[in-house]
Amino acid sequence: MAAVSGGFQRARRRKLQAFRAVVFILAGLFFLVPILAMLEFSTRAGNTFTSPRTGQFWRQIFDYPDLVAAITASLELAAITSAVMLVLLVPTMVWVRLRLPGLSRIVEFICLLPLTIPAIVLVVGFFPMYLWMGNNFSDNILTLAFAYVILVLPYCYRAIDAGLGAIDVKTLTEAARSLGASWFTVMWRVIVPNVSAAILNATLLSVALVLGEYTIANNLLYNNLQVEIAMLGRANAGVSIAVAVASLLFAFLLLVGLAFVGRKRPRQQEVLVKTYARDLAGKTV
Amino acid sequence: MLGGRRLRLDWVGTVPFLAYVGVFLFVPTVIIAVGAFLDDGGSFSLSNFAGLFQSDVVTATVNTVLLSAVTAVIGAVLGALLAYAIATGNPDGVFRRAVVSASGVLAQFGGVTLAFAFIATIGPAGFVYLFAQQHGLDFYANGYWIYDLRGLALVYLYFQIPLMVLVFLPALDGIKPQWREAAESLGGRTWHYWRYVAGPLLLPSFLGATLLLFANSFSAYATANALINQGNPVLAQQISGFISSEVGLHKPGLANAIALEMIAIVVVATVLYSLLQRRSSRWLQ
Numbered sequence: 001m002a003a004v005s006g007g008f009q010r011a012r013r014r015k016l017q018a019f020r021a022v023v024f025i026l027a028g029l030f031f032l033v034p035i036l037a038m039l040e041f042s043t044r045a046g047n048t049f050t051s052p053r054t055g056q057f058w059r060q061i062f063d064y065p066d067l068v069a070a071i072t073a074s075l076e077l078a079a080i081t082s083a084v085m086l087v088l089l090v091p092t093m094v095w096v097r098l099r100l101p102g103l104s105r106i107v108e109f110i111c112l113l114p115l116t117i118p119a120i121v122l123v124v125g126f127f128p129m130y131l132w133m134g135n136n137f138s139d140n141i142l143t144l145a146f147a148y149v150i151l152v153l154p155y156c157y158r159a160i161d162a163g164l165g166a167i168d169v170k171t172l173t174e175a176a177r178s179l180g181a182s183w184f185t186v187m188w189r190v191i192v193p194n195v196s197a198a199i200l201n202a203t204l205l206s207v208a209l210v211l212g213e214y215t216i217a218n219n220l221l222y223n224n225l226q227v228e229i230a231m232l233g234r235a236n237a238g239v240s241i242a243v244a245v246a247s248l249l250f251a252f253l254l255l256v257g258l259a260f261v262g263r264k265r266p267r268q269q270e271v272l273v274k275t276y277a278r279d280l281a282g283k284t285v
Numbered sequence: 286m287l288g289g290r291r292l293r294l295d296w297v298g299t300v301p302f303l304a305y306v307g308v309f310l311f312v313p314t315v316i317i318a319v320g321a322f323l324d325d326g327g328s329f330s331l332s333n334f335a336g337l338f339q340s341d342v343v344t345a346t347v348n349t350v351l352l353s354a355v356t357a358v359i360g361a362v363l364g365a366l367l368a369y370a371i372a373t374g375n376p377d378g379v380f381r382r383a384v385v386s387a388s389g390v391l392a393q394f395g396g397v398t399l400a401f402a403f404i405a406t407i408g409p410a411g412f413v414y415l416f417a418q419q420h421g422l423d424f425y426a427n428g429y430w431i432y433d434l435r436g437l438a439l440v441y442l443y444f445q446i447p448l449m450v451l452v453f454l455p456a457l458d459g460i461k462p463q464w465r466e467a468a469e470s471l472g473g474r475t476w477h478y479w480r481y482v483a484g485p486l487l488l489p490s491f492l493g494a495t496l497l498l499f500a501n502s503f504s505a506y507a508t509a510n511a512l513i514n515q516g517n518p519v520l521a522q523q524i525s526g527f528i529s530s531e532v533g534l535h536k537p538g539l540a541n542a543i544a545l546e547m548i549a550i551v552v553v554a555t556v557l558y559s560l561l562q563r564r565s566s567r568w569l570q
Binding site: 012016019023024034037041088089092096099103113117120122125126128146147150208209212215218229233247255 | 295296299301306310312314315316317369373393394395396397398399401402403406412415416442443446447475503504505507511521524525540541544547552
């Protein structure tokens with residue numbers, strides 16, 4: 001009896017292993033081929049896949065001044081957005097943890113709200129605001145950072161919250177305060193060094209999101225990196241795909257870096273990813 | 286010494302955050318909600334909602350609902366198979382971690398780069414198409430379907446499947462091997478186990494995740510706009526057409542009304558999702 005059921009289970013396990021192998025191979029093909037195809041496309045001289053290889057599209061990237069300007073603007077936007085996000089979020093979250101725990105649910109709700117409102121909807125509300133801002137203050141592309149901070153809020157909130165949850169903010173602060181540290185010193189020399197991994201995490205996420213942003217910039221009529229890539233796609237597909245690959249590789253590098261930040265606690269990264277998924281799932285509703 | 290007066294001033298620490306969120310998240314939302322009920326002269330009117338029934342908006346709504354439903358169902362089925370392949374492997378393995386992290390990245394991947402990746406793969410000059418064509422399979426014999434909703438559906442699967450993996454994996458992890466053993470010891474076959482034990486337990490989760498995928502497709506804009514330049518077949522593109530004044534279609538009120546319609550549909554989907562999720566969490570913890 002035992003032998004029969006053992007054989008039955010072995011057969012089932014073999015079938016399961018075959019199923020897993022097939023699924024992983026198909027998924028691997030579906031997800032890897034498009035990325036490799038971009039690389040292939042951007043280094044091909046003609047319209048058949050046996051055409052000679054060329055590096056001209058990659059070299060031409062810098063021949064398009066509009067493209068260079070867009071790359072610069074997107075990098076600046078990424079830096080400004082990350083800085084504003086950190087200055088806004090870290091002190092507030094620490095303060096709420098210390099003094100206003102009753103407010104923590106509300107802050108969480110607010111921070112996760114942009115996940116429920118699609119970017120294309122938000123942009124409808126931004127349009128008259130940016131029109132007004134452009135007429136009265138500045139229509140510089142860097143003003144997009146105001147909107148981008150809202151966009152990255154949910155992801156950065158989760159990353160920083162995970163970091164703060166892993167340390168004892170209250171005890172650390174009380175210790176520092178009782179030794180005579182000012183609030184600024186507490187923030188800058190006690191809290192920040194202790195959650196540096198989480199801060200790096202949040203920064204990398206916002207950089208990746210800002211570099212990939214298209215919806216808001218396109219509808220507010222600003223030419224950031226993605227808008228420029230889309231426009232260039234109509235004039236010179238080779239160069240536009242070369243830039244797309246480059247920006248994608250850059251974002252992947254950032255996110256791989258993010259995986260290494262979480263290396264100390266192997267499963268923490270997975271937990272964080274799952275938390276994002278739950279947020280996306282509209283836990284806020 | 287730290288009397289009540291100090292306590293009452295604690296909220297001041299959250300003012301910068303609340304002010305920022307108030308201006309850049311709350312104000313745009315109010316602009317949409319109020320603007321949807323105002324006519325061009327600024328007085329109360331329901332005429333914007335009448336615009337929801339003009340032919341191009343209705344067509345776009347139907348298109349978007351169909352597109353979202355199809356990509357949600359296919360994405361959910363394929364994503365569930367992939368998630369099952371992951372869940373049956375080593376729970377602490379490097380492979381699982383890599384796949385989950387990759388899903389976290391790919392679920393966010395969209396927009397111009399993704400559209401271009403598919404153009405470089407199966408577009409008229411993509412190497413997969415060229416290769417297939419050379420071997421006698423011309424899948425564009427009846428027109429370039431990659432540039433219409435069928436192509437868009439294929440591209441959407443690229444982020445729908447990973448999202449399904451993220452939201453469905455926790456449910457699969459909640460399935461206990463003992464349940465299968467119990468079914469077997471009672472004489473149940475594989476079919477019985479799936480039909481009477483695992484299936485009913487996973488169904489609410491599966492349906493909920495499908496709704497989430499629906500909402501996800503429904504609110505996507507960047508990918509659609511990068512792939513399809515003509516005719517604004519997707520609702521998000523209709524919004525975009527009505528806010529920008531470039532093409533002479535400037536109807537901000539109608540854009541607000543469509544935005545509200547989108548929020549309503551997304552909220553209904555996410556509320557249903559969380560109800561189903563609550564039902565399934567009774568067993569799958």
